[in-house]
Amino acid sequence: xxxxxxxxLIILFFLVLLExxxxxxxxxxxxxxxxxxxxxxxxxxxxDDYEEVSGTVSYIVKTPIKSIITGYITAVxxxxxxxxxxxxxxxxxxxKEAIALGNDVNKLDANLHFGNAVFISSSSNGxxxxxxxxxxxxxxxxxxxxxxxxxxxYGVVINVPFExxxxxxxxxxxxxxxxxxTSISSTIKQFIPAVDAASQMQSVFLKINANExxxxxxxxSVRIPKSNKSSITTVPKAAILSNExxxxxxxxxxxxxxxxxxxxxxxxxxxxxxxxxxxxxxxxTDRIVISGNYGVGDTIKVKIINSVQ
Numbered sequence: 018x019x020x021x022x023x024x025x026l027i028i029l030f031f032l033v034l035l036e037x038x039x040x041x042x043x044x045x046x047x048x049x050x051x052x053x054x055x056x057x058x059x060x061x062x063x064x065d066d067y068e069e070v071s072g073t074v075s076y077i078v079k080t081p082i083k084s085i086i087t088g089y090i091t092a093v094x095x096x097x098x099x100x101x102x103x104x105x106x107x108x109x110x111x112x113k114e115a116i117a118l119g120n121d122v123n124k125l126d127a128n129l130h131f132g133n134a135v136f137i138s139s140s141s142n143g144x145x146x147x148x149x150x151x152x153x154x155x156x157x158x159x160x161x162x163x164x165x166x167x168x169x170x171y172g173v174v175i176n177v178p179f180e181x182x183x184x185x186x187x188x189x190x191x192x193x194x195x196x197x198x199t200s201i202s203s204t205i206k207q208f209i210p211a212v213d214a215a216s217q218m219q220s221v222f223l224k225i226n227a228n229e230x231x232x233x234x235x236x237x238s239v240r241i242p243k244s245n246k247s248s249i250t251t252v253p254k255a256a257i258l259s260n261e262x263x264x265x266x267x268x269x270x271x272x273x274x275x276x277x278x279x280x281x282x283x284x285x286x287x288x289x290x291x292x293x294x295x296x297x298x299x300x301x302t303d304r305i306v307i308s309g310n311y312g313v314g315d316t317i318k319v320k321i322i323n324s325v326q
Contacts, residue, residue, distance in 0.1 A: 054309035055323040056271060057256065059299050063247035064291050067240040068184075070175050072193070074235040077207075077222055078170035080141050082163040084156045088112040091134050093152050101139045101165065108150070108162055109134040143168045166233065172225045173203060175239050176218040182208070184241050191223060194238045195231075202226045203239075240289075250299055251291040255307040257284060268294075269306035269313065271321075277306050279315040 092109035095101060111134045147164040150156060173193055177185065185205055192200045202225075209220035223239070225231070252268065259266045266284050269277040285293035299305075309319070 051318045051320050052309045052313065053322045054269075054277065054306045054319045055325060056304040056321055057253060057307050057325050059294070059301060059303055059305065060251045060291070061248060061301065063245060063249060064251050064286055064293055065240075065242060065288060066244045066246065066286055067242045067288055068178075068181055069238055069240050069289055070177055070181075072173040072175035072223070072237050072239050074172075074231045074233055074237065075174045075222075076143070076166035076168075076171050076233060077174065078141075078167040079146070080143065080165040080167050081161045082107060082137060082139065082165060084108075084110060084137065084158055084160045084162055086110055086112060086135050087157045088135070088155070090150050090152055090154045090156060090162075093148065093150065095145050095148065095163070097145055097148055099145045100143070101145060102142050103139055105139045106136045107139055107145075108137040110137065110156065111135070137162060139165060141165055141167045141169060143171075168230075171230070172206070173223045173237055173239065174209075175221050175223065176213070176216070177221050177241065179212055179217055179219055181241050181243075182219060184243055185221060190226075191239055191241075193223065193225065194240070196235070196237070201229060244286075246286055246293070249286070250294045252294060252305050253307050254287070254290060254292055256305045256310070257282070257292050258310060269310040269317070270299075271304040271306065271319070274321060275318060277310075277317050277319050 088110045089112075090108060091111050093107075094109075095105075095107050101107070143165040145163055146166050148162070149160075150162050156162065185208075187205055187208075189205045191203050191205065193203050194200045203223040204226060205221060206224045207222040209222065212219045231237075256268050257266055258268065265281065267279050267281045270280045272278050280297065282294050283296040285295045287293065304324070306319070307325070308323075
């Protein structure tokens with residue numbers, strides 16, 4: 018009887034132990050994390066090394082329209098923000114004498130045209146940015162009647178650290194990147210012959226090649242090319258991870274469709290989008306994780322949700 022009881026207790030112990038193991042196995046399976054990731058292939062076409070600087074859409078010449086006589090404004094033919102062409106009549110002015118005596122003198126001799134107005138025309142193509150007079154105002158010779166932003170001197174002004182000037186030259190073509198993600202071409206036309214005393218940056222004027230007229234003071238970006246390196250292995254910047262002091266770098270490499278592993282790398286040239294991997298040597302078929310890779314272990318279970326080139 019005693020042996021039967023002992024045997025029953027042993028069997029019960031093993032049953033409890035087996036059930037506990039099953040529960041632990043279930044818990045492990047339930048807590049196993051699968052991370053959704055985006056992957057990309059490596060690129061071997063090369064990389065451009067450039068410095069990105071900001072610029073501002075500007076009219077570097079603002080033309081004042083001045084009165085050439087003293088008299089009264091008799092007509093204002095434009096409004097602020099109007100686009101004008103060279104030769105367009107903007108204002109009409111009559112002298113005090115023409116207003117007071119014009120009709121009487123013309124009655125004596127109609128060929129004199131004494132009371133005719135003097136027309137003030139635009140001296141350039143551009144946009145009216147300011148009108149300083151109204152119809153009936155009295156003006157003196159030399160008074161500024163309006164300001165025109167000169168379209169012939171319209172473009173982008175960038176501020177370049179002086180050490181980068183060696184990468185630029187007159188008539189060099191540079192793309193201008195707009196805030197909406199598009200770009201337009203431009204040509205370097207002028208180096209402003211001065212540097213800012215505090216920042217030691219020099220202003221450079223780029224003439225926009227397109228017919229598109231951008232709003233003044235729009236902030237854009239321009240990339241100054243420094244060098245080009247071809248036939249190297251690069252990955253998007255998002256693929257490269259590092260420690261806090263940036264002394265160690267690694268990527269998460271797909272071992273198969275369900276697993277990614279940590280691979281230490283040595284990096285080289287980089288720009289705003291891509292980074293060169295010097296070592297180890299990857300195959301063109303290798304896939305690198307570019308999202309879902311932050312703060313993970315050396316080996317992770319993954320689910321591929323997107324693949325980009």
